[in-house]
Amino acid sequence: MDAEILKKVIEGAVFASGQPLTIEQMGFLFDEAERPDTATLRNVLDALMQDYQDRGIELKEVASGFRFQVRQETGPWVSRLWDEKPSRYSRALLETLALIAYRQPITRSEIEEIRGVSVSSHIIKTLIERDWIRVAGHRDVPGRPALFATTRDFLDNFNLKNLAELPSLSEIRDLDRINEELQFLEAQAGGEILPLEEEQLATVMEELEADIQREGADDARKDEIYE
Numbered sequence: 001m002d003a004e005i006l007k008k009v010i011e012g013a014v015f016a017s018g019q020p021l022t023i024e025q026m027g028f029l030f031d032e033a034e035r036p037d038t039a040t041l042r043n044v045l046d047a048l049m050q051d052y053q054d055r056g057i058e059l060k061e062v063a064s065g066f067r068f069q070v071r072q073e074t075g076p077w078v079s080r081l082w083d084e085k086p087s088r089y090s091r092a093l094l095e096t097l098a099l100i101a102y103r104q105p106i107t108r109s110e111i112e113e114i115r116g117v118s119v120s121s122h123i124i125k126t127l128i129e130r131d132w133i134r135v136a137g138h139r140d141v142p143g144r145p146a147l148f149a150t151t152r153d154f155l156d157n158f159n160l161k162n163l164a165e166l167p168s169l170s171e172i173r174d175l176d177r178i179n180e181e182l183q184f185l186e187a188q189a190g191g192e193i194l195p196l197e198e199e200q201l202a203t204v205m206e207e208l209e210a211d212i213q214r215e216g217a218d219d220a221r222k223d224e225i226y227e
Helices: 003-016 023-027 038-051 072-081 091-103 108-115 121-129 152-157 175-189 202-215 219-224
Strands: 057-062 065-070 133-138 146-150
Touching: 003 023, 003 038, 003 065, 023 038, 023 065, 038 057, 065 072, 091 108, 091 121, 091 146, 108 146, 121 133
Parallel strands: none
Antiparallel strands: 057 065, 133 146
């Protein structure tokens, strides 16, 4: 197939899709005889990313595949298309999600030990219903408590390709900037992205940073959760 036609087909498919498209899914758009290989499709996607580099929208790779989305720097204007205000969540829910994201897989009792208070069933239920966390297994100890981990939807909603792209703890402390970015992502996705408030996660982040420094970051283990 002609390279320019192939590029237009991929561009149109990603644009028309209601969800991110994987390279494998793009391959199935073509008959077997004309199906481009993975390397060719990757080159086409790289070329499209370059084409949209200076545009108001971008081609972005997230955990579930590739999608077109509005660039965040245009957020203050584009977000005015939506009248609904972002939902706000309690500090306890934010702390719980942060701990799961950075310490996964983690049990409820381990979350409670770090936070120093109990985690309500409503918080866990809300996070599961939002499809931000899931039960990834059970700890091999008496009672076999559930191990919680984040989901691909969590990564997609937060504009991440994998867990290694989670912002550093020092970046998370810049809550004013993160607040603006997450609220704009919510408007794009039509979902409920966490709007953070000043100093809301300071205490738990200090504890989390100490734990990570003590134990060491293990990105390879994190990525295995999704395999």
